[in-house]
Amino acid sequence: MYKVTIGLEVHCEVKTNSKNFSSSRNTYSEYPNENIDTVDIGLPGILPVANKEAFRKSLMMALALNCKTPDVVMFDRKNYYYPDLPKGYQITQMEKPVGVDGYVMINVNGEDKKIGIHDIHLEEDTASMEHFSDYSLIDYNRAGVPLLETVTTPSIHSADEAIAFLETLKGIFLYTGVSEARTDRGQMRVDVNISLSKDDTLGTRTEMKNINSFNNVRLAIETEIKRQIEVLERGGEIVQETRRFDEEKMQTFSMRSKVDAVDYKYYIEPNIPPIKIEDSWIEEIKKDIPMLQYDRVQKYMNEYELSRYDSEIIVKDKLVSDYFEKTISLGCNPKSSANWITSVILGHLNKNDLKITEIYLTPKMLVELIDMVDSGKISSKQSKQVFAKCLEENKEPSKVVKELGMTQITDDKTIRDIVVKVLDEHPDLIEDHRKGKNTFDFFVGQVMKATRGQANPGLTANIIREEIEKR
Amino acid sequence: MKTIMDLRNDLDSSKITSEELFNESVSKAHKYQDEYNSFVTILNEYEKQDSNSLLNGIPYALKDNFSTKGILSTSSSNILKDYVPVYDATVYKKLKEAGAVLVGKTVLDELAMGGTGTTAHTGIVKNPWDATRQIGGSSAGSASSVALGIVPFSIGSDTGDSIRKPAAFGGVVGFKPTYGRISRYGLFAFASSLDHVGCFTRCVEDAAIVTDILKGKDERDMTSLPDENIKYKDILNNDIKGKKLFYIKEITNLEMYKDAGEETLEVLTKFKETIEKCRELGFIVEEVSLDEKLLKAIYPSYMTISCAEATSNNSNLTGIPFGPRGEGNNINDIMFDARTKGFSELIKRRFILGSYILQKENQERLFKNAQRLRRLIVDKMNELYESYDAMILPASGGIAPLFEDSIDRMSDRYLILENHMAIANFGGFPSITIPNGFVNNMPIGLNITGPQFKDGETLNIAYKIEEKLGFKGLIKEEYDV
The missing domain is CATH 1.10.10.410 (Arc Repressor Mutant, subunit A)
Known part of the structure; x- marks a missing residue:
């Protein structure tokens, strides 16, 4: 039996109005080279101006991942030549990133696990390129978009754990509003490091870069584990290298070995003075972090006696979870509320592709409806009718009940x-x-x-x- | 030769119009262009915004490594030979708003790297005092355009001594203020931690006037300093009695230059005479002894840091988003070809050095050590500034070199004497060179370097010394030496 050890590097675009070091808009655009300015294409003489909001959100994420934040944050340059990098260097963080030595709790099939965070750092995204047979196209819209890279310690030991971690991380991005974390728009991209060993020492690792969906992360991990086992069983050795996962062939291919690794010649970015992080600012940011999914699930299970299944369904979307909590703060029985949400409301939302904030029924109205059933004023069957009519006609439940003359005879x-x-x-x-x-x-x-x-x-x-x- | 204030009076009393001044400058620029080659571009359209500033209507020249929207900006390199920017550098914008009138863009050593004025893609720049000699660089054309009397002031950039050395060789004033005092936005970066914007003028007062316009916080440059609510021009005449100056024994001691040529000895003698004049003015001037090893480290540290930063800063010049597109079968070959054709050998050598210095295995030994030396030198200076108001030294160990002479900057004798002005770039100190008389009919310079943020005080000291020395507004045509 081999022990699998996995480390992940997750790149996620930060949601801000403008780019990380320029004033051009940070927004998804269908049209190439629409959101660019002099800084983004690296014209001679330009200087970076750090985006405070990107910085604040990065600190928020660092705190949400229980990282230590330094007193002074600095930026570094990573130097390499490629047309997707117009300045010829990427502004990133090496020496003093926004967060180090953190952890995040995840739940894998009912079992709690702690995943270590090596560091989290803020950098800028590159341009996107499309290659054709005899030419390539460059779109600088993405160049300079703030990008947060979360690096785990080698503390993940299966594909299931890796996916649970990614789902948890994505949840934190969404809950904190740091990112929209949409994999379909390439906003979240994953590098995977994998090694195998028979004892507690770490084996030689291989890396797969830029995997753009969680499903492919799972497949890539499973495929690479299988390959490494085959190599080791044959008596072969794993070479430290970067490999590419081919989802169609379901194989990983060698791209370049460690020997050919690029020297990025990191050095401090001279145009951005060290930024002092005041404690008061950290405290302010902490206050803006809502209770996160993992903790909400714990609370729902322990305090409200919901099942893990229902709890996890409710916390999946923060808006739904907030809605649920609002009904409880209005005195609703948590189980009734949870039942309504998981069995009726979510079905309606999915069917009509709506957000819970987009339906007419407010938490207060739901509590009203539940109360009418509990007090025997209307039957449970009637309540479903009321719900449907309420959404259809944008009317309050009590009004619907009155209009339909729908009171229950209990005399x-x-x-x-x-x-x-x-x-x-x-x-x-x-x-x-x-x-x-x-x-x-x-x-x-x-x-x-x-x-x-x-x-x-x-x-x-x-x-x-x-x-x-x-x- | 007229200073900014003289021209101001002429304009205000309607003796001359701004347009006439511009036309005069343009015609002089053309007249001297073939012989001295100050300009990459001479403008022909008079364009001016209304303003009440002291620079309103005054013509000037701008080094060709500043971004000027719609006007060619080549940095005197083939890789930018057709580059027309789409945005304005902050200094250019400020000067426009102050009503100053741009006459032309001046020649520099390619990408501001070099100190000779001989490496521009449009040819060498000659010294107005003797066309067989260099004006020095890298702000060669900005120095010569003022020295020739084409414009009363010009803008340059200074990474090692690129304003203050050519100012000395051209007999004009060259000033770079504290790092961050003037925005670098739109200055084509050479070595960002050392790069400064500054000016050439005919007198210290003009340097104060120009700096008063250019200084201030720029939201586009995070290293720019907050506004001070003083005008340097207003404090030029402050009393300096009892102010303390120092000079460094290991740079100026005649004993060290026994085998040196006549010129060096004369430069140093002139310097000692100036010290006496300073004492007559009421300054306390003292000799300070510094560790020679530290001083010898200035030039190698400067080269190490500046080459490293230059390599990174110029990595945008690939011919992909802008600039001449290279040829090749793949992206790497295309960039490789553009850079091979676009840079001269000297530049490529610096880039290779810089790249080597930044390599992981060399960084600690070269780059980090150079930064440590820089820190040691700056710490030493700051310690001295606790007791002194400024440092004064000769700007160079000789007069402007002949074209056929190449100074071996690494030779031990001149290593410190020729390169000490980089100290001001290391520490971001305000530093000014003013004319200090003549040796062999060529001007020589005196350098005054003050503590960080003390720009007004440094100008005040320079103003008083300039008054005493009497070499204000030198110009070859008018000055019969």
Whole structure:
């Protein structure tokens, strides 16, 4: 048996108005070279101006990942020639990144695990390129977009853990609003390092760069583990190298060995003076970090006694989780609220591709609706109708109930009078019932018909049973 | 020769118009161009914004490594020979807004690297005092255009001594203020941690006037300093009695130059005479002894740091987003070809050095050690500035060199004497060179370097010394030596 050790480097674009070191817009654009200025294409004489918002969000992410933040943050230059890098160097952080030595808690199939964060640093994205047979196209829209790189320690030991980590990280990006973390727009890209060993020492690792979906991360890891096992079983040696994962062939291919590794000649960026981080600023940022998914799941399970399954469904989207918590703060029973959200509301959202904030039903209205059911004012079946009509006509539940004349009859005498009348009309069927034939549902149906479905079903059944007994 | 203030008075009293001044400058520029080659571009359109500043209507020249929208900006390199920027450098913008009128863009040593004025893609720049001699560099054309009397002031950049050395050789004033005092936005970067913007003028007062316009915080340059609410021009005449100056024994001691040529001895003698005049003015001048090893480290540290930064800063010149596109079958070959054709051998040598210095295995030994030396030198200077107001030294060990002479800057004798002015770049100190008389009918310079942020005080000291020496507004045509 081999022990698998994995380290991840996750690049994620930070959501800001302008780019990391220029004033051009940081936004997704369908048109190439639309969001660029003199700085982004590296014209002679330009200087970088650090984006404070990108910086604040990076610090927020560092804090959310329990990192230590330095007193002074500096930037460095990473030098290499490639047309996607217009200045010929990338401004990044080596010596004094925004965060070091952090960790994040993840849950893998019900088991809690702690993943170490080596560091998190802020840098700028490169231009995107498209290569054709005899020419290439460059789009500088992405050049200079703030990019946060999160580097884990080698503390991940399976593809499942890697995916759980990535999902957790993505969740933190979304919860903190640091990034939209959309893999379909290349906003989140993953480098994977993998090594195998038979004991506790680390084996030689290989690296796969720029994997752009979590599913491909899983496939790449599984494929590379399989390859490394085959090599080792053959008595071969793993070479330290960069490999490329080919999702169609389901194989990894060698790209370049360690010997050919580029020397990036890192040195301090002279145009950005060291930035002092005041404690008061850190405290301010901490206050802006909401409770994150992992902690919410713990809370829902321990305090509200929800299942892990339901808790995880609710926290998947922060808006849904916030909605849920709002209903509880309004005094709603957590289980009823969770049931409504997971079984009714999310279904509606998915079907209509809506956000929970886009539907007419506010947390307050949901609590109202649940209260009406709990107090027996309307039946559970009726409540589903009310929900549908409420969204359809943008009306409050109480108003819908009133308009439909939809109050439940829970008065014993009213129901009993109707039951007696129904039984009186069908003495033959009472006989059949006594002989063991199922005529009970018929009686219920008749009562419902007579009350236009407003009779409380439980109460109705009890009274029918009692009245038959009497005869 | 007229200074900015003289021209100001002429303009204000309607003796001459700004346009006439411009035309005069342009015609002089053309007249001297073939012989001295000060300009890459001479403008022909008079363009001026309205302003109440002292520079309103005054013509000037700008070094060709500043970005000027719509005007060719070559940095005197083939790789930028057709480059027309789409944006304005902050200094250019400020001068435009102050009503100053641009006459032309001046020749420099290619990409501001070099101190001879001989490496521009458009040819060598000659010294107005003797056309067989260099003007020095890298701000060669900016120095010669003022020395020739084409313009009353010009803008240069100074990474090692690129303003202050040619100012000495041309008999004009050259000033670079504290690092960050003037925005570098739009200055084509050579070595960002050492690069300064500064000016050439005919007198210290003009240097103060120009700096007053250019200084200030620029949101586009994070290293720029906050605004000070003083005008340097207003404090030039402050009393200097009791102010303390120092000079370095290991640079000026005549004993060390026993085998040196006449010129060096004369330069040093002139310097000692000036010290006496300073004392007459009321300055306290003292000799200070520094560790010679530290002083000898200035030039190699400067070269190490500047080559390293230059390599990185000029990596944008690939011919891909702009500039002449290279030929080749793949992206690497295309960039390789553009850079091979675009740079001269000297530049390539610096880039290779810089690249070597930054390599992982060399960085500690070369780059980091050079930075440590830089720190040691700056610390030593700051320690001295606790007791002194400024350092004064000869700007060079001789007069402007002949073209056929190549100074061996690494030779031990001149290693310190020729290269000490980089100290001001190391520490970002305000530093000014003013004329200090003549040796063999060629001007020589006196350098005054003050503590960081003390630009006004440094100019005040220079102003008083200039007044005493009486070499203000030198110009070959008018000055019969």
